[in-house]
Amino acid sequence: MTERALLKVLSGETLKTPPVWLMRQAGRYLPEYRAVRAQQPDFIAFCLNPEAAAEVTLQPIRRYGFDASIVFADILLIPHAMGQKVWFEKGEGPRLAAMSLDTLSALRPDGAAQKLSAVCDTLRLVRAGLPESCTLIGFAGAPWTVATYMIEGGGSKDRWKARTAAWSEPETMDRLLANLADTTADYLIAQAKAGADVLKIFESWAEGLPAPLFNRVVIAPTRRIVERVRAAGITAPIIGFPKGAGPHYVRYAEETGIDAIATDHGLDTDWAVANLPRSMPVQGQLDPAVLRAGGTALEGEVSRLLDAWGGRPYVFNLGHGINPDVPPEHVSELLAHIRGR
Numbered sequence: 001m002t003e004r005a006l007l008k009v010l011s012g013e014t015l016k017t018p019p020v021w022l023m024r025q026a027g028r029y030l031p032e033y034r035a036v037r038a039q040q041p042d043f044i045a046f047c048l049n050p051e052a053a054a055e056v057t058l059q060p061i062r063r064y065g066f067d068a069s070i071v072f073a074d075i076l077l078i079p080h081a082m083g084q085k086v087w088f089e090k091g092e093g094p095r096l097a098a099m100s101l102d103t104l105s106a107l108r109p110d111g112a113a114q115k116l117s118a119v120c121d122t123l124r125l126v127r128a129g130l131p132e133s134c135t136l137i138g139f140a141g142a143p144w145t146v147a148t149y150m151i152e153g154g155g156s157k158d159r160w161k162a163r164t165a166a167w168s169e170p171e172t173m174d175r176l177l178a179n180l181a182d183t184t185a186d187y188l189i190a191q192a193k194a195g196a197d198v199l200k201i202f203e204s205w206a207e208g209l210p211a212p213l214f215n216r217v218v219i220a221p222t223r224r225i226v227e228r229v230r231a232a233g234i235t236a237p238i239i240g241f242p243k244g245a246g247p248h249y250v251r252y253a254e255e256t257g258i259d260a261i262a263t264d265h266g267l268d269t270d271w272a273v274a275n276l277p278r279s280m281p282v283q284g285q286l287d288p289a290v291l292r293a294g295g296t297a298l299e300g301e302v303s304r305l306l307d308a309w310g311g312r313p314y315v316f317n318l319g320h321g322i323n324p325d326v327p328p329e330h331v332s333e334l335l336a337h338i339r340g341r
């Protein structure tokens, strides 16, 4: 158990060769993923099919021997479980049924997490198929990020409706965020009980928020999740990923109660090294585009990050998910650069 490199780093150890895994390591860049996906036309049903989800979770572990495995699921399972219809249009990303903020904030969280028990079944199947040295990660979206999808009805360029609602209807918005936080905490607790060694909270839309809003919609609901998970006796380390938070990264690291911080590729490395809490484990921040590019650019960026974060508890990862057009052999090159130093 303590042999797991990722767990060592998350408990504060510095390793000469950092553990490595990649966001979206199970996905369309892998032909074996596309073969399973072709049999699973409904993406939500795919996520809730433990055999199929466990199979694609294990595919990148078999191919590359990553140090960690992240359960195949999606942050939009929470709105699905809370009663908002979610579907995926081919080539266009997620769609969610139009609902008013009042209606969304009245969706009752009680019992919603139990509707996602299939994800716990996936975790148990994955654990049984993983090498002992591989850490198993469970995850959920952070309330603000999930709320933006719920309010906008899908992805959006600037989250305009959600940001406007946060200012114009603060009580209703805060109620939605609190409901999401409680459901998400219950879901993460269930994942830890099903065998997740580590929990990760994806705040993919932390970008572009002034400080007062960042405190209210990002920090407070995230802290609420962490407190509720800890109150349930769960000790699994929690990684927070406030993508695009810029200088707010520091307060996020210090005030949410998370144990480790995942950084995006837009964050200045030297600034992050100087300003993030020194003892806090850091994960990230390779530009996904340099993984697509490969070659000497990739080698140079790997060296730059390993040099910058050397001497600190560090987990190698991308600054965002791997793109579908990344050649699978570039991932092998990446691992050779990291493990060959």
Ligand SMILES: Cc1c2[nH]c(c1CCC(=O)O)Cc1[nH]c(c(CCC(=O)O)c1C)Cc1[nH]c(c(CCC(=O)O)c1C)Cc1[nH]c(c(C)c1CCC(=O)O)C2
Residues within 6 Å of the ligand: 022, 023, 024, 025, 026, 027, 028, 037, 043, 070, 071, 072, 073, 074, 075, 076, 093, 094, 139, 155, 202, 204, 321
């Ligand atoms: C915002 C967000 C979502 N989902 C997720 C986030 C947070 C991380 C981020 O910012 O990317 C998180 C997520 N989604 C998925 C995982 C699986 C685990 C892993 O990292 O390997 C994880 C951790 C599978 C997935 N989730 C999705 C896919 C692609 C679906 C397909 O096979 O067509 C996968 C592998 C679909 C998805 N799901 C979501 C979007 C916007 C999309 C469409 C994007 C696209 O088409 O690439 C919502």
